Amino acid sequence: MESTDPPTPAPDATVAFEQELEEMILTAFGRGAAVEGTWTISGPVADAPDWHVTIEKVPPAERTFDPTLLDE
Secondary structure (H helix, E strand, O other): OOOOOOOOOOHHHHHHHHHHHHHHHHHHHHOOOOOOEEEEEOOOOOOOOOEEEEEOOOOOOOOOOOHHHOOO
16 A cells, blocks of 8 residues: 655755755845745646745844944
């Protein structure tokens, strides 16, 4: 009997995906792109899943740089 579960991705493929996604988001933000939003990505073939992607900016919990502390 064949399993209908999707194949488990290789750990290195998942790590590469996460690194590429992080780099893409940070680069787009640095270039002034509107990064926040929700998108639907349709698979290129009928058997491929569609994806809903949401990117939301989260403010830092604690500010580590305080420009008022700089003296000239």
